[in-house]
Amino acid sequence: MDVNYVGENLLPGKIGQFFVILSFGASLFSLISYFFAAQYNKEPNAKELAAGKSWKTLGRIGFWLNALSIIAIGSTLFYIIYNHLFEYHYAWDHSSRSLPTHFIISCFWEGQEGSFWLWMFWQAVLGSILVFRSRSWEAPVMTFVMLCQTFLACMLIGVEVFGTRIGSSPFILLREAMQAPIFSNPNYLSMIADGDGLNALLQNYWMVIHPPTLFLGFASMIVPFAYAAAGLWQRRYTDWINASMPWALFAVMILGVGIIMGSFWAYEALNFGGFWAWDPVENVSIIPWLTLIAAVHVMLAYKHSGHGYFTATLLALVSFVLVIYASYLTRSGILGETSVHSFTSLGMSGQLIIFNLAFLVITVSLLIWRRKELPRTQKEEDIYSREFWLFIGALVLTVACVQMIATTSIPVFNALFGTKVAPPIDPIVHYNKWQGAFAVVVLLLTAFAQFLKYKRTDPKKFWPALIASFIVALMLAAAAVYFTKVYTNVMYVLITFTAIFCILANIRVLGDALKGKWRLAGSAVSHIGFALLVLGALVAAATNEVISVNESRYIGVQNFGKDGDKFTDPGENLFLTEGEPVQMGDYKITYLGDSTAAPNVYYHIKYEKIDEESGKVLESFRLSPFAQNNPDMGGLIGTPATKHYVTYDIYTLITAASADSQVTATNMQNGEKTGFEDYDEPATYQVSIGDTLRYRNGIFIIDGINKDAKLQNIPLDPKDVLVGLKIKVISGDQKEYDVEPVFLLKEGNAYDFNKDVEEQGLRFRFTNIRPDQDKLEIMVYQKPLPEKKWIVFKAIKFPYINFFWCGTIIMTIGFIMAIYKRIRDAKQEHKITS
Amino acid sequence: MKKSSIILIVIIAVAIAMILVIYTDSSTYSTFTEAKEKNTELYVVGVLNKEKDLLYDPVKDANLFSFYMYDKDSTECRVVFNGSKPQDIERSEQIVLTGKMEGNVFHASKILMKCPSKYNQDEVEVIETTAYLAE
Numbered sequence: 013m014d015v016n017y018v019g020e021n022l023l024p025g026k027i028g029q030f031f032v033i034l035s036f037g038a039s040l041f042s043l044i045s046y047f048f049a050a051q052y053n054k055e056p057n058a059k060e061l062a063a064g065k066s067w068k069t070l071g072r073i074g075f076w077l078n079a080l081s082i083i084a085i086g087s088t089l090f091y092i093i094y095n096h097l098f099e100y101h102y103a104w105d106h107s108s109r110s111l112p113t114h115f116i117i118s119c120f121w122e123g124q125e126g127s128f129w130l131w132m133f134w135q136a137v138l139g140s141i142l143v144f145r146s147r148s149w150e151a152p153v154m155t156f157v158m159l160c161q162t163f164l165a166c167m168l169i170g171v172e173v174f175g176t177r178i179g180s181s182p183f184i185l186l187r188e189a190m191q192a193p194i195f196s197n198p199n200y201l202s203m204i205a206d207g208d209g210l211n212a213l214l215q216n217y218w219m220v221i222h223p224p225t226l227f228l229g230f231a232s233m234i235v236p237f238a239y240a241a242a243g244l245w246q247r248r249y250t251d252w253i254n255a256s257m258p259w260a261l262f263a264v265m266i267l268g269v270g271i272i273m274g275s276f277w278a279y280e281a282l283n284f285g286g287f288w289a290w291d292p293v294e295n296v297s298i299i300p301w302l303t304l305i306a307a308v309h310v311m312l313a314y315k316h317s318g319h320g321y322f323t324a325t326l327l328a329l330v331s332f333v334l335v336i337y338a339s340y341l342t343r344s345g346i347l348g349e350t351s352v353h354s355f356t357s358l359g360m361s362g363q364l365i366i367f368n369l370a371f372l373v374i375t376v377s378l379l380i381w382r383r384k385e386l387p388r389t390q391k392e393e394d395i396y397s398r399e400f401w402l403f404i405g406a407l408v409l410t411v412a413c414v415q416m417i418a419t420t421s422i423p424v425f426n427a428l429f430g431t432k433v434a435p436p437i438d439p440i441v442h443y444n445k446w447q448g449a450f451a452v453v454v455l456l457l458t459a460f461a462q463f464l465k466y467k468r469t470d471p472k473k474f475w476p477a478l479i480a481s482f483i484v485a486l487m488l489a490a491a492a493v494y495f496t497k498v499y500t501n502v503m504y505v506l507i508t509f510t511a512i513f514c515i516l517a518n519i520r521v522l523g524d525a526l527k528g529k530w531r532l533a534g535s536a537v538s539h540i541g542f543a544l545l546v547l548g549a550l551v552a553a554a555t556n557e558v559i560s561v562n563e564s565r566y567i568g569v570q571n572f573g574k575d576g577d578k579f580t581d582p583g584e585n586l587f588l589t590e591g592e593p594v595q596m597g598d599y600k601i602t603y604l605g606d607s608t609a610a611p612n613v614y615y616h617i618k619y620e621k622i623d624e625e626s627g628k629v630l631e632s633f634r635l636s637p638f639a640q641n642n643p644d645m646g647g648l649i650g651t652p653a654t655k656h657y658v659t660y661d662i663y664t665l666i667t668a669a670s671a672d673s674q675v676t677a678t679n680m681q682n683g684e685k686t687g688f689e690d691y692d693e694p695a696t697y698q699v700s701i702g703d704t705l706r707y708r709n710g711i712f713i714i715d716g717i718n719k720d721a722k723l724q725n726i727p728l729d730p731k732d733v734l735v736g737l738k739i740k741v742i743s744g745d746q747k748e749y750d751v752e753p754v755f756l757l758k759e760g761n762a763y764d765f766n767k768d769v770e771e772q773g774l775r776f777r778f779t780n781i782r783p784d785q786d787k788l789e790i791m792v793y794q795k796p797l798p799e800k801k802w803i804v805f806k807a808i809k810f811p812y813i814n815f816f817w818c819g820t821i822i823m824t825i826g827f828i829m830a831i832y833k834r835i836r837d838a839k840q841e842h843k844i845t846s
Numbered sequence: 847m848k849k850s851s852i853i854l855i856v857i858i859a860v861a862i863a864m865i866l867v868i869y870t871d872s873s874t875y876s877t878f879t880e881a882k883e884k885n886t887e888l889y890v891v892g893v894l895n896k897e898k899d900l901l902y903d904p905v906k907d908a909n910l911f912s913f914y915m916y917d918k919d920s921t922e923c924r925v926v927f928n929g930s931k932p933q934d935i936e937r938s939e940q941i942v943l944t945g946k947m948e949g950n951v952f953h954a955s956k957i958l959m960k961c962p963s964k965y966n967q968d969e970v971e972v973i974e975t976t977a978y979l980a981e
Contacts, residue, residue: 404853407854407857411860411864414865415868419872422872432875433874434872434874435873437889437944442868446864585909587904587908668908804930
């Protein structure tokens with residue numbers, strides 16, 4: 013069926029799709045060319061050297077074409093989203109007209125296609141550096157980079173081959189992506205008002221910077237992989253380590269920053285109620301980070317002692333395989349039952365599995381192929397040597413990763429073996445138990461390895477220095493444990509002690525650095541940062557307390573059916589009515605009201621710390637957590653507000669709120685309607701002229717009878733009786749209203765016409781005249797009091813969380829120092845060899 | 847024997863022991879009937895009974911939410927959650943509860959919902975405009 017659709021702008025999609033195909037073709041071409049170029053690497057024969065050179069030129073052409081296509085895809089997609097071309101599914105699905113410009117960038121990577129693009133983009137950027145800087149490594153290293161690039165490019169193709177769809181194109185049209193009756197209308201586009209919009213949780217500036225950082229981290233993991241693989245392939249067993257060291261450090265640094273940014277985003281802007289939840293999505297990003305850290309340490313050990321070549325190579329290779337595994341877990345939908353944060357499936361899990369297996373096969377087969385040639389030493393490691401303990405530390409990190417992989421992969425095992433094992437009931441407890449123990453060992457090793465030298469250390473020097481630091485650490489740790497109140501748990505105490513020991517030992521190294529030994533300053537600084545990070549995470553996670561505990565209503569009220577006693581636990585949510593202060597721990601809190609900045613509603617909560625004796629306000633601040641009422645996304649989505657102090661944070665999140673005022677506004681009936689649904693049960697009074705009666709908000713006086721009352725629409729017969737009753741309403745705030753309900757006797761039937769005082773929510777009916785009793789009968793209706801605004805919220809105090817963020821920053825600085833040093837090392841070595 | 851080989855064996859042993867322990871830590875997805883028998887914390891998978899009322903009155907108690915759910919065997923059970931109502935539970939397709947049975951009421955400590963994804967919705971919001979062709 014051919015329909016001529018009106019108003020579609022198909023050109024950008026065609027351009028985009030062209031570049032999608034080109035990027036795939038170019039990367040494949042580049043991969044093949046680089047592969048052949050690498051075959052000729054280091055051939056002495058002049059003719060073969062020339063052949064290698066021309067293959068390399070072809071490889072470069074392919075690479076630049078690929079990079080150009082990636083930029084073109086990005087620009088086209090941005091054009092489509094920015095101009096709200098909703099004929100494209102991607103634009104319709106991820107953006108809307110009301111979205112501010114800076115969030116249009118986030119739309120870009122809300123979908124899987126965009127995040128694949130981001131990954132390709134970073135890989136192209138890193139590739140261009142490699143093309144210029146990696147010299148003799150260019151051909152073999154770029155072979156692996158372009159292999160990965162080819163796999164990524166095929167994720168975007170979106171073309172059917174032999175009945176299976178390969179990849180998912182971001183340029184697919186809405187009418188191709190979905191089946192709906194409106195697409196039979198050539199003019200369907202004018203009926204589409206707006207896009208589906210960006211997930212409210214993602215409308216946050218962290219969403220603008222966190223994914224690019226994280227993907228730069230993931231993308232840069234290919235470089236150590238490529239070097240390690242190229243080292244095996246080209247039999248350049250030793251020199252890949254120096255060449256790839258700055259890259260490995262860079263990858264560890266950026267991925268670390270990306271992960272912590274995600275954690276900061278979760279803490280500041282998402283409603284997880286914390287900074288780390290051991291969610292599968294978090295775990296799979298931290299696993300390759302830890303394995304690459306282990307790899308870096310063993311690489312160092314090998315460089316200095318010749319031990320551990322196999323382990324160093326294996327870890328560098330496996331880290332990237334784990335990156336792909338992470339992307340399989342988060343993108344294939346397999347985590348559906350264990351994580352709420354993963355992408356939904358695009359039906360590409362087959363492709364992702366092939367991608368993953370391809371790199372796993374490369375890793376395994378390269379290692380098997382070269383197993384006999386791998387450099388090894390016959391000499392045994394000395395127990396008093398740094399490399400021995402670096403090696404042990406790396407293995408401990410690896411075992412820690414195995415634990416995380418094992419638990420996180422439970423859904424994968426279920427899918428593989430058809431089992432129905434559920435993950436641990438409380439994942440946080442489960443992971444903390446294991447990872448806490450690993451953290452103790454890792455920190456301890458990080459601390460005492462600082463006292464050792466490569467190859468051999470003199471035990472007579474080692475022990476006194478170690479014991480001195482150990483005792484100082486013990487005393488400092490005792491103080492720290494006391495002040496941070498973590499003494500409730502042995503594991504907490506151990507982590508605190510080892511973290512402090514680690515900081516001290518590394519400060520000692522830093523002290524040497526100040527005397528001129530700058531070599532190890534970078535590692536010392538990043539170790540200090542890491543120890544601070546663990547310490548901050550421990551204290552904040554172990555001692556955070558929910559302060560919005562419902563103390564005042566501890567007993568009663570919540571009797572719910574027979575088993576009332578079960579509910580006397582104070583819950584974690586506190587109910588606050590507008591303008592009514594509640595004491596919560598040290599604070600008196602008041603809900604001041606709300607304000608709207610569409611689409612968000614801000615709820616203002618005042619916190620006051622009041623001195624009990626003098627009644628003086630010691631401290632006062634206002635937090636305005638906000639929430640977006642988005643029916644598409646499932647109602648109220650809260651965004652926390654946090655008050656930061658040096659030693660703790662107060663975190664506040666709205667979990668429920670009274671219906672928005674607009675809703676009640678539309679429900680109000682106008683006075684002419686006869687509906688009485690909005691009113692409470694009426695009161696009937698027998699009154700006389702001059703009586704004064706009360707109502708909820710004031711009084712009303714029966715003023716008198718109006719015999720000349722008139723009705724507009726009803727013709728009157730002289731025999732009919734029509735009487736109005738004058739009533740004066742005086743409200744509590746001294747406002748007066750006159751109202752006159754009417755009574756009519758027509759042809760023997762009684763009618764009455766009610767009148768309202770809208771401002772007071774009152775309705776009067778004049779229902780009868782009783783001449784025998786000299787009384788008049790009236791009925792008074794009152795509207796129920798408007799419901800006061802309320803909120804339900806949760807507040808958590810996170811002590812010492814700043815250590816966590818500070819540690820991250822210090823660690824990053826340490827990495828930058830180390831990268832700088834390693835680049836200089838690599839350059840010097842290059843000078844020496846050439 | 848080299849020291850590193852000994853260490854390698856130790857580490858492999860630790861890793862195997864660890865994985866075994868992980869699987870004793872892991873749980874199973876059960877039904878309400880099983881939950882009644884076992885009386886321990888477990889997972890129950892099921893769907894919300896959308897015909898019965900969801901009870902959440904924050905004015906009375908901000909920490910009490912109750913609803914009815916069918917498990918996989920279509921057994922219905924009342925579920926009580928000591929917290930505020932998860933926002934999109936009405937739209938959920940599937941619910942995974944963590945908690946234990948007490949009497950005839952299931953006390954949930956955690957609710958995980960699977961909602962129809964925003965990305966899979968085959969609904970296009972349509973507005974009526976006809977002026978476009980009239981020109």
